[in-house]
Amino acid sequence: MVRNIVYVMLVLFLSACAGKSGHDLQVSLGLVSAYDAAQTEFHQGLVMEARERLRAIPEDDNDYVQAQTFLKSEVEPARLKLLRYYARKGKAEERKRNWAKAEEAYRMAVELSRQPKALLAYQKNMNLKVRQLRFDTLYAQRKQEDTAWLKWKDAYIPPKGLFGDDEAFRLADEDVNQELKLHIDKTWVLAGIYEKKDVPELAWLYADSYLRMVSDDKKAQDLKNAMATALPKGFKLFKSKPEVVKAKTMKPPKNQVSVEEVKLLMKQGSWLEAKKKALQLRKRGNAEADNLLESIDVNISTMADKAYKDGNLAFRSEKINKAVQFWQRAVDFEPNEQTYVDSLRRGKQIQERLDALKTKEK
Numbered sequence: 001m002v003r004n005i006v007y008v009m010l011v012l013f014l015s016a017c018a019g020k021s022g023h024d025l026q027v028s029l030g031l032v033s034a035y036d037a038a039q040t041e042f043h044q045g046l047v048m049e050a051r052e053r054l055r056a057i058p059e060d061d062n063d064y065v066q067a068q069t070f071l072k073s074e075v076e077p078a079r080l081k082l083l084r085y086y087a088r089k090g091k092a093e094e095r096k097r098n099w100a101k102a103e104e105a106y107r108m109a110v111e112l113s114r115q116p117k118a119l120l121a122y123q124k125n126m127n128l129k130v131r132q133l134r135f136d137t138l139y140a141q142r143k144q145e146d147t148a149w150l151k152w153k154d155a156y157i158p159p160k161g162l163f164g165d166d167e168a169f170r171l172a173d174e175d176v177n178q179e180l181k182l183h184i185d186k187t188w189v190l191a192g193i194y195e196k197k198d199v200p201e202l203a204w205l206y207a208d209s210y211l212r213m214v215s216d217d218k219k220a221q222d223l224k225n226a227m228a229t230a231l232p233k234g235f236k237l238f239k240s241k242p243e244v245v246k247a248k249t250m251k252p253p254k255n256q257v258s259v260e261e262v263k264l265l266m267k268q269g270s271w272l273e274a275k276k277k278a279l280q281l282r283k284r285g286n287a288e289a290d291n292l293l294e295s296i297d298v299n300i301s302t303m304a305d306k307a308y309k310d311g312n313l314a315f316r317s318e319k320i321n322k323a324v325q326f327w328q329r330a331v332d333f334e335p336n337e338q339t340y341v342d343s344l345r346r347g348k349q350i351q352e353r354l355d356a357l358k359t360k361e362k
Contacts, residue, residue, distance in 0.1 A: 035063035039070065045353055047079045047112060078357060083112040085356040090122060099129040128234055135201045135235075142205060146212045149183060152176050184213045191223060200230035204237065257281060259288050266292075271300045272332070304333035308340055311347070320351050 032040075034057050042050035054071040057064050090105035103126035110116040110123055156173035158166040191206035204227035210220045228237065257277045265274035275296045282289035311326030327344040334340060 033063055034061070035067045035070070038067065038075075042070075042075055042078070045350065047075060047082065051075050051079060079112050081361065082353065082356055083109055084361065085359075086112065087119065090119075090126070094122075094126065099126050099133060102126045103130055128232060131199075131201060131232070132235060135205060135237075138202070139205055139238075142209050146209055149180055150212065153180055180213070184210065187213070188220070191220070195223065195227065200227040201235060201237070203227045204231075256284075259286065259292070262292055266296065266299070271296055271303060275300065300333050304330045304337065304340065307333065308343065311343065315347070320347065320354065323347055324351055 034053055038050040038053040038057075041053065051071065054067045054075065057067045061067070086105045086109035090102045090109060093099075093102035093105055103123055106119055106123035106126055110119045113119055153176065154173075156169045156176065158164055158169045162169070187206050187210045191203050191210060194200075194202035194206065204224055207220045207224040207227065211217060211224065214220065231237070257280045259281065262274050262277045262281065265271075265277060275293065278289055278292045278296055282293065307326045307330040311323045311330065314320075314323035314326055324344065324347045327340060327347050330337070330340040331344050
């Protein structure tokens, strides 16, 4: 059965992520019987959808008997096994205080449950903890950054002994205040973004940050007040002792990197390490750094694309673990390429479900 699951889940995977071109493959179930459609959905991992489709087949349908057999012998046992797996995983992650992983596991369990009320409560509780932790950390960090900005805002005052309009201090003051203006503008944009995304705590956070810089702005105050009333029940805007995130001190490299060292890494195919070293060269103002980085980036992009395509080929050959390894490599090369990230995430989800179905329960 697992081999069939792997094969048909490929259809779902490729329909969701057909490649970097963005053209999705469409899989239509309109021309097949309800029983065949339910089998396809089941093997795609859409257990509850398959269950509902099978239950909807009328008794006078030619496929009714085999549909009921498939429902009882395949769909229901798989549903219950996956339900138990994700419920246990949610509890385990909750005990470890991994709120985001616990929320995701409970969400999967909710989707598999016929009576998800209790699981839904667990999921909502984890979602609240995720949002609270995110807010508390960002609020402390943002407050620290705003304090620094305000400190530097009027820091460039000529000392006694210089003219009050000393050019060097005037230009330095203009520079820091121009950067501050950009910071303020971006802060207001972020407040608006999170308001539209219906994340009131983050919209509140950035409105609050904006008001530290522009204290008499009515629009910002109105937004802050509105977001405070839109918070989910149980959410707290302040911690008793907010944790301040300390900036990490960057230690200078012990040995200065050389152009020859970067070229050697490139020759060896160690592209990520070569890029790291080349960036160090650029920070030191090395004239060859930009050309080296351009060549490195081209090769990294090529390697990432190859790893992504190798992953697709492995998946078509039903080698899920190998496919995930290739997609992980693509993400390592280009972590900001959303196609690679989505492929890896979906691949890991399929991998986890198949492993759960194959594992004997204790």
